[in-house]
Amino acid sequence: MANAFEIKNLVFRYPKNNEDTIKNISFTVEEGTIFGFLGPSGAGKSTTQRILSKLLESYSGEILYFGKDLKNYGKEFYEEVGVGFEMPVHFNKLTAMENLNYFAGLYKNNLDYEALLSEVGLYEARNQLVGEYSKGMKVRLNFVRALLNNPKMLFLDEPTAGLDPKNAKIVKDLILKFKKEGKTIFITTHLMGDVEQLCDNVIFIRGGKVTESSTVRDLKLRYGKKEVKIEYYDNHQLSSAIYALEHIGENKEFIQALQDYSIETIHSGETTLEDIFIQVTGDVKE
Amino acid sequence: MKKLLHLVQGEILRLWRYKILFFGALVSFIWVIIIGFSDLATAKMLAPSLVMMDAGMMSIILLGSGFFLEKQEGSMAAILVSPVKMSLVLIAKIISALVVAYISFFIVMGSIAIFYGFVFQPLLMFFYVTLMVLAHSAIGFLLSLHAKDFLQMLMRSMGLILLFVSPILLMALDIIPSSLEFFVYFSPSYAGQVLFNSTFDGASIESWARLLSIFALIAIPAIIYPLFVVKQFEKVAMEG
Numbered sequence: 001m002a003n004a005f006e007i008k009n010l011v012f013r014y015p016k017n018n019e020d021t022i023k024n025i026s027f028t029v030e031e032g033t034i035f036g037f038l039g040p041s042g043a044g045k046s047t048t049q050r051i052l053s054k055l056l057e058s059y060s061g062e063i064l065y066f067g068k069d070l071k072n073y074g075k076e077f078y079e080e081v082g083v084g085f086e087m088p089v090h091f092n093k094l095t096a097m098e099n100l101n102y103f104a105g106l107y108k109n110n111l112d113y114e115a116l117l118s119e120v121g122l123y124e125a126r127n128q129l130v131g132e133y134s135k136g137m138k139v140r141l142n143f144v145r146a147l148l149n150n151p152k153m154l155f156l157d158e159p160t161a162g163l164d165p166k167n168a169k170i171v172k173d174l175i176l177k178f179k180k181e182g183k184t185i186f187i188t189t190h191l192m193g194d195v196e197q198l199c200d201n202v203i204f205i206r207g208g209k210v211t212e213s214s215t216v217r218d219l220k221l222r223y224g225k226k227e228v229k230i231e232y233y234d235n236h237q238l239s240s241a242i243y244a245l246e247h248i249g250e251n252k253e254f255i256q257a258l259q260d261y262s263i264e265t266i267h268s269g270e271t272t273l274e275d276i277f278i279q280v281t282g283d284v285k286e
Numbered sequence: 287m288k289k290l291l292h293l294v295q296g297e298i299l300r301l302w303r304y305k306i307l308f309f310g311a312l313v314s315f316i317w318v319i320i321i322g323f324s325d326l327a328t329a330k331m332l333a334p335s336l337v338m339m340d341a342g343m344m345s346i347i348l349l350g351s352g353f354f355l356e357k358q359e360g361s362m363a364a365i366l367v368s369p370v371k372m373s374l375v376l377i378a379k380i381i382s383a384l385v386v387a388y389i390s391f392f393i394v395m396g397s398i399a400i401f402y403g404f405v406f407q408p409l410l411m412f413f414y415v416t417l418m419v420l421a422h423s424a425i426g427f428l429l430s431l432h433a434k435d436f437l438q439m440l441m442r443s444m445g446l447i448l449l450f451v452s453p454i455l456l457m458a459l460d461i462i463p464s465s466l467e468f469f470v471y472f473s474p475s476y477a478g479q480v481l482f483n484s485t486f487d488g489a490s491i492e493s494w495a496r497l498l499s500i501f502a503l504i505a506i507p508a509i510i511y512p513l514f515v516v517k518q519f520e521k522v523a524m525e526g
Contacts, residue, residue: 094303
């Protein structure tokens with residue numbers, strides 16, 4: 001697989017600021033993967049996403065998009081890129097279909113967006129004014145708009161924020177389906193559950209610097225405790241014990257406990273992404 | 287060209303949905319009532335000011351209200367991440383302002399033609415309306431792009447409109463000395479008024495005054511759009 005993005009020594013400062021918002025970060029986004037860009041508010045996530053989606057240009061460092069300098073791309077860049085914003089960005093006095101027809105007319109290629117509306121459960125409300133939509137409906141419409149041009153690179157900012165679990169699952173399934181088609185997705189989110197379910201690779205950023213990067217699995221293994229905790233009943237009393245994961249099959253105490261007691265739960269010491277978030281960003285997740 | 291047409295269609299649909307087109311037409315119909323209750327001489331005297339008001343002042347207010355509505359909705363961000371140059375979006379907005387002005391122009395001038403059988407010069411007037419909209423829309427964009435909110439933009443527009451209209455009054459009262467008359471033509475309202483008056487009463491307007499008015503109405507957008515609007519429009523759209 002090629003690299004969708006190669007970011008080398010990226011530095012960015014807003015004109016009115018005295019300090020760099022992005023401080024020399026480097027990372028790679030592989031084609032056909034879902035890349036999670038994570039960090040607390042003000043860490044530089046949105047700024048980075050805006051740079052990669054060509055909304056901010058006065059950066060230093062190098063950004064290659066499919067091997068070509070991002071600065072050399074013109075507006076044609078957006079023919080193959082979809083950008084989903086966190087905040088809904090539609091014309092409230094137009095219906096969902098009118099909005100989509102308008103935006104679809106700006107691209108050379110279009111996806112069957114009526115089918116997509118149906119998949120996200122908005123087909124019945126397609127002729128309703130967007131101003132009358134609930135927040136969740138607007139978020140789903142936002143998602144459909146980002147996919148209008150059937151992009152090969154998709155940027156999503158908090159794609160499931162404000163959605164109920166059922167609709168969040170629909171959106172997440174569509175993201176995974178999109179990935180299966182070989183497309184690349186760059187997600188910024190606060191929802192670690194989404195990251196666990198969707199992302200192949202993640203980067204944690206804090207204060208404009210990368211604090212950690214790897215696959216979700218690797219992070220969980222590295223930051224987790226290599227142990228097994230069991231809870232069991234001993235004389236009608238709930239007790240627990242922790243055993244080292246290493247050579248667990250040869251651990252006589254552990255095997256004895258399994259044989260002697262009525263086991264209630266067994267957990268490995270694998271940590272959650274929320275804990276990793278707190279550890280690597282040194283911050284409590286919002 | 288196809289994209290521009292699509293953008294213009296979108297602009298006009300939104301002008302309709304946001305009732306900007308409706309209220310624009312409503313104002314024109316109020317002018318029709320006024321014209322209907324006047325005699326030909328008064329109607330001919332009023333018409334240039336009414337057309338100027340619609341083509342000039344309405345362009346500023348219309349662009350401003352549309353701009354701030356879109357800013358509020360954040361819809362500009364979605365256009366920004368599409369394969370469309372912002373200059374094309376800007377042109378579509380100017381064309382939509384022209385459409386509104388043409389509608390108003392035809393309602394006002396049509397009513398004079400119907401009520402009094404007055405024969406006007408549609409092509410020449412069409413050209414003058416276009417110049418006025420271009421000049422005023424440039425000023426409208428300049429105000430909108432540098433205002434915090436619609437109210438501030440409206441207040442500044444009102445101040446500017448007063449400033450633009452005052453030369454008409456000052457010239458009529460002979461307060462401005464003839465040596466300074468040249469500068470007065472750079473009030474787009476005054477230049478527009480001169481051009482429209484010339485179509486009604488051509489004999490009293492000298493050719494140099496018409497040419498100077500045309501020059502001023504071309505120079506204003508030719509300077510403001512490339513130097514002050516295009517880049518700022520993109521910047522404001524990016525900032526959301």
